[in-house]
Amino acid sequence: METVNQIHQLRQLLKDKKAENPGLTVGFVPTMGFLHRGHASLMEAARRECDLVVLSIFVNPLQFGPNEDFERYPRDEQRDLEIAGKAGVDLVFFPQVEEMYPSPTKTIVSVSGVSEGLCGASRPGHFDGVSTVVTKLFNIVQPDRAYFGLKDAQQVAVIEQMVHDLNMPVTIVPCPIVREADGLALSSRNVYLNEEERRQALVLSAALNAAERFIEERGREATAAELTRVIRQEIGKSALADIDYAEVLTYPALEPFATLEAGQRIITALAVRFGRTRLIDNRILNIR
Ligand code: AMP
Numbered sequence: 354m355e356t357v358n359q360i361h362q363l364r365q366l367l368k369d370k371k372a373e374n375p376g377l378t379v380g381f382v383p384t385m386g387f388l389h390r391g392h393a394s395l396m397e398a399a400r401r402e403c404d405l406v407v408l409s410i411f412v413n414p415l416q417f418g419p420n421e422d423f424e425r426y427p428r429d430e431q432r433d434l435e436i437a438g439k440a441g442v443d444l445v446f447f448p449q450v451e452e453m454y455p456s457p458t459k460t461i462v463s464v465s466g467v468s469e470g471l472c473g474a475s476r477p478g479h480f481d482g483v484s485t486v487v488t489k490l491f492n493i494v495q496p497d498r499a500y501f502g503l504k505d506a507q508q509v510a511v512i513e514q515m516v517h518d519l520n521m522p523v524t525i526v527p528c529p530i531v532r533e534a535d536g537l538a539l540s541s542r543n544v545y546l547n548e549e550e551r552r553q554a555l556v557l558s559a560a561l562n563a564a565e566r567f568i569e570e571r572g573r574e575a576t577a578a579e580l581t582r583v584i585r586q587e588i589g590k591s592a593l594a595d596i597d598y599a600e601v602l603t604y605p606a607l608e609p610f611a612t613l614e615a616g617q618r619i620i621t622a623l624a625v626r627f628g629r630t631r632l633i634d635n636r637i638l639n640i641r
Contacts, residue, residue, distance in 0.1 A: 354438050356445040360493050363407075363446050367495070370405060378403045381496030381523075383487060386410040387427040387541035388436040391531040395500040396440035398528055407494050408437050409446040411453060416482030422629075427544050446494070453489065462488045464518070467510045467607050471622055472633065475597050483508055484515050491523055498524045502531075504538055506620055506635045510605035530634075532558065538634045550627040553591040557623055557634040560587035564601070564621045565638060573613040573640065577601045580621065588625060597624035597631060604637050613640045 357363045371377050380403030382395045388410075399406045410433055417423035430447070437445055461481050468480035491499065501509050509527045516525055531539050536558030537551075546554060560583075567583045568575050580601045588594050603610055604620035613619070622635040 354434070354442055354445060356434065356447055358447050358449065359452060360448065363444070363493060366444060367405075367407075374404070377405055378498070379405050379407060379494065379496045381407045381409070381490070381494045381499045382442075383409045383411075383490050383499065383501075385412045385426065385541065386433050387429055387544075388433045389531075389539045389541065391502055391504060391539040393436055393440045394531050395502060395528050396437065396442050398526065399498065399500050400441035402526070403498055405444065406442045407444045407446060407496065408442045409448075409490055409494070411446075411448055411486070411490075413453070413482060413486040414450055415454070415458070415485055416479050418476055418478065421476070422542075422545075427541055446490075453486070458485065461485050462515060462519075464511045464515050467507065467514050467605065470602070470607055471507050471598055471600060472624060473507070475624060480508070480511050484511060487512055488515070488519075488521075491521055496523055498526050500526045500528055502529075503527050503635070503637065504530045504540070505633070506604065506622065506637060507607065510607060513605065536562075538632075540632065542630055542632065545630040546627060550593055550630065553593045554625075554627055554632055556588045556591040556594055557625055557632060559590075560584045560599070560623060561621055561634060561636040563587045565636060568613070568638060568640070573615065576612055577610055584621060584623065588623070591627075593627050595626040597626055599623050599625075615640060 380399030382399055384392050412426050414423055462484040463481045464484050473480050513525050516523060535555060537554055563583050564580050584599045588596055601621050604618045617640040620635050620637050624633045
């Protein structure tokens with residue numbers, strides 16, 4: 354496994370490898386590091402499907418708000434490289450902020466519609482930061498396939514829209530959410546939780562389970578309003594949980610609906626604060 358910090362080094366390496374093997378397919382996994390099994394599942398999928406696997410580790414300041422956790426975002430370069438090596442990554446791109454933004458960017462890629470609700474509403478500018486850095490990374494790596502986790506289902510919807518609208522020559526591969534044995538979705542931010550918060554954070558997956566059960570019991574008679582009530586009730590069982598949003602929408606359009614229809618794909622999506630830590634989780638359901 355090779356690690357590079359500079360864009361021109363990465364470009365040269367990729368050029369050399371493609372010259373050796375013109376049919377080479379490149380799989381790309383963009384991350385912010387502090388890697389866990391969720392990230393590893395993306396790298397492993399890329400390993401299975403592509404000749405060359407590129408991982409990027411970059412905590413992108415552009416996607417953090419002024420009062421968010423950019424400064425204290427957890428970092429562990431050594432451990433990340435071990436995890437990447439075990440997952441079969443070939444090339445790690447590890448740029449500094451100055452390498453990606455030598456001067457303040459005057460070009461922003463902004464996807465309207467799908468980026469506006471949920472996390473887009475509670476984190477203004479977040480998805481502009483994401484779509485801009487992903488565009489830069491796609492231009493640098495020029496991958497055939499790029500792997501994203503459905504843990505960030507809205508991010509997947511935003512990136513798919515961007516790739517479609519701008520004719521980017523890359524296939525987006527959405528990958529399932531990886532969870533702890535007790536149901537908590539893996540996240541780099543889980544390390545912020547104290548013991549009691551970690552225990553109570555189980556209400557997120559419990560709320561998604563409750564909504565899914567409600568649909569199984571009621572079938573298409575279940576309404577979006579009832580589902581939201583079931584979810585809020587479940588989260589209400591935690592005294593520490595402070596709901597940022599709890600919504601039921603169509604997926605990937607992320608539009609509200611009143612009643613369920615056969616063949617519809619919906620998402621139950623949550624963002625909940627425990628102290629200073631904001632956790633997100635979701636489930637995508639196919640309505641029969
Ligand atoms: P991040 O480092 O948080 O920006 O995440 C990098 C990529 O890993 C994104 O595509 C995330 O959706 C994905 N990811 C993060 N956590 C998980 C998880 N628990 N399961 C699957 N994918 C995940």
